[in-house]
Amino acid sequence: ETGVTQSPTHLIKTRGQQVTLRCSSQSGHNTVSWYQQALGQGPQFIFQYYREEENGRGNFPPRFSGLQFPNYSSELNVNALELDDSALYLCASRKDHTTGELFFGEGSRLTVL
Amino acid sequence: QQPVQSPQAVILREGEDAVINCSSSKALYSVHWYRQKHGEAPVFLMILLKGGEQKGHDKISASFNEKKQQSSLYLTASQLSYSGTYFCGTEKGGGSNYKLTFGKGTLLTVNP
Numbered sequence: 077e078t079g080v081t082q083s084p085t086h087l088i089k090t091r092g093q094q095v096t097l098r099c100s101s102q103s104g105h106n107t108v109s110w111y112q113q114a115l116g117q118g119p120q121f122i123f124q125y126y127r128e129e130e131n132g133r134g135n136f137p138p139r140f141s142g143l144q145f146p147n148y149s150s151e152l153n154v155n156a157l158e159l160d161d162s163a164l165y166l167c168a169s170r171k172d173h174t175t176g177e178l179f180f181g182e183g184s185r186l187t188v189l
Numbered sequence: 190q191q192p193v194q195s196p197q198a199v200i201l202r203e204g205e206d207a208v209i210n211c212s213s214s215k216a217l218y219s220v221h222w223y224r225q226k227h228g229e230a231p232v233f234l235m236i237l238l239k240g241g242e243q244k245g246h247d248k249i250s251a252s253f254n255e256k257k258q259q260s261s262l263y264l265t266a267s268q269l270s271y272s273g274t275y276f277c278g279t280e281k282g283g284g285s286n287y288k289l290t291f292g293k294g295t296l297l298t299v300n301p
Binding site for chain 1 (some may be wrong): 288
């Protein structure tokens with residue numbers, strides 16, 4: 077176990093709805109990043125937060141947004157859900173934004189119908 | 190730019206060796222290697238930094254050729270527990286570029 081927890085583990089939404097996914101980072105880690113992993117693919121970088129500020133963003137539209145809180149936990153929000161948003165969403169924390177390994181949570185499996 | 194991994198898949202008998210390669214078209218700051226078993230989160234194996242040395246622990250080691258922007262993961266005397274999908278992740282570094290871009294993965298199957 078990595079100490080990174082995500083919730084919910086599974087959820088089903090319909091197209092057009094909004095979803096919020098949550099992540100608690102490992103103790104002592106100030107950086108959280110979010111990844112989208114489609115079936116059979118590698119994790120794709122969505123964005124990273126360092127000390128409550130966005131510190132890098134991948135090629136995802138603005139309807140993907142996030143937050144990091146003072147305790148370094150984080151949320152991923154996705155608006156106007158599309159069928160292609162169905163995927164495993166992984167949260168990973170690291171001790172500092174410039175170095176070190178990523179510690180992944182078990183992920184949130186999102187299905188959009 | 191997504192790193193390119195090869196091979197896409199490899200099947201081994203227990204005790205055999207394997208090499209997984211990862212190459213990038215961009216100058217890299219670091220290369221990470223992770224293993225993901227079916228239905229589980231990726232697990233960190235090792236990190237290689239620009240200017241650093243070859244890393245290894247137990248029977249898994251890796252190298253990083255900075256001139257070619259290539260990294261290789263070496264699995265020696267494979268065990269059944271090595272089965273899974275291996276991902277390399279690359280970082281360019283600098284400013285907001287401390288973010289990992291993962292390859293598509295290499296599926297490794299170790300049979301008895």
